[in-house]
Amino acid sequence: MNAKPVIGFLGMGHMGLPMAINLHKAGYRIKGFDVVPDAVQAAREAGIGTVATGAEAAAGVDIVITMFPSGKHVLDAYREYLLDSAKPNTLFLECSTIDVAQAREAAQLAVSAGHRSADAPVSGGVVGAEAGTLTFMLGAQAEDLGEITPLLEHMGKRIVHCGGYGAGQAAKVCNNMLLGISMIGAAEAFVLGERLGLEHQALFDVISSASGQCWSVTTNCPVPGPVPASPANRDYQPGFAAALMAKDLGLAASALEHTSTDAQLGSLAAALYRKFSDEGDAGTDFSGIINAIRDGSL
Numbered sequence: 001m002n003a004k005p006v007i008g009f010l011g012m013g014h015m016g017l018p019m020a021i022n023l024h025k026a027g028y029r030i031k032g033f034d035v036v037p038d039a040v041q042a043a044r045e046a047g048i049g050t051v052a053t054g055a056e057a058a059a060g061v062d063i064v065i066t067m068f069p070s071g072k073h074v075l076d077a078y079r080e081y082l083l084d085s086a087k088p089n090t091l092f093l094e095c096s097t098i099d100v101a102q103a104r105e106a107a108q109l110a111v112s113a114g115h116r117s118a119d120a121p122v123s124g125g126v127v128g129a130e131a132g133t134l135t136f137m138l139g140a141q142a143e144d145l146g147e148i149t150p151l152l153e154h155m156g157k158r159i160v161h162c163g164g165y166g167a168g169q170a171a172k173v174c175n176n177m178l179l180g181i182s183m184i185g186a187a188e189a190f191v192l193g194e195r196l197g198l199e200h201q202a203l204f205d206v207i208s209s210a211s212g213q214c215w216s217v218t219t220n221c222p223v224p225g226p227v228p229a230s231p232a233n234r235d236y237q238p239g240f241a242a243a244l245m246a247k248d249l250g251l252a253a254s255a256l257e258h259t260s261t262d263a264q265l266g267s268l269a270a271a272l273y274r275k276f277s278d279e280g281d282a283g284t285d286f287s288g289i290i291n292a293i294r295d296g297s298l
Helices: 016-025 037-045 054-058 071-085 100-112 125-131 142-153 167-195 200-207 242-258 264-281 286-295
Strands: 007-010 030-033 063-066 091-094 116-119 134-140 156-163
Touching (some): 016 037, 016 125, 030 054, 054 071, 063 071, 100 116, 116 142, 125 134, 134 167, 156 167, 167 264, 242 264, 242 286, 264 286
Parallel strands (some): 007 030, 007 063, 091 116
């Protein structure tokens, strides 16, 4: 039986740490690193081996996983220390959500340096990361799927191979653009229902079994009551923060511009979430935008 690959895991924040923990539980040896000392300490407390620098995390491993805040962080790390520190033919698995063009640039940098590359952004939030039920949108070469898929299966329940370099990021951008649009629509529907005298439960019972059904209602319902696990029942403490939705919709807006796509709802959703985030609600769950719709502050 072949030994499991050794993994360098960089970026162990709210999403990265539970992903790394699931790999650790599955028996993978991990060299973890984060620039935030508290994140490193949390990883150690979970039993994950940590190292002092990002370069050390990439040295001598088989796979390097990055979970960074932005494409600039990814590209800077690739150029400054990751690619030079890794042994030849290391697989770089980029799980951050970044611009499609940046993902393709990162892949080209890795390949030019004698390595392999794949992008695998995730959907499912912190809850999915902790439960190991994430969906991975995978942009990879066919010959690398046999190595990547078993690894991702320990962190998620669904892996969709979307195509070559950057295809995973492209799918993530499209998905989250639709998610942002649908949450605004769900929030507007519930606010209208309130003003028409409908109880939240009654409207939920209709929408959840009728043609308006969507994840933004059935799983992340923007009003308290109908879905006990939704952030609305926790004063909108984030499962997926508004700042992250604003970021993802900004990536979508960039892609719309670069492809000359006339998507007015996507552009409007990006503007609304940016305003919502910038005006004090960055740490609120993205479903909390219902409160701004209700009070007319958007």
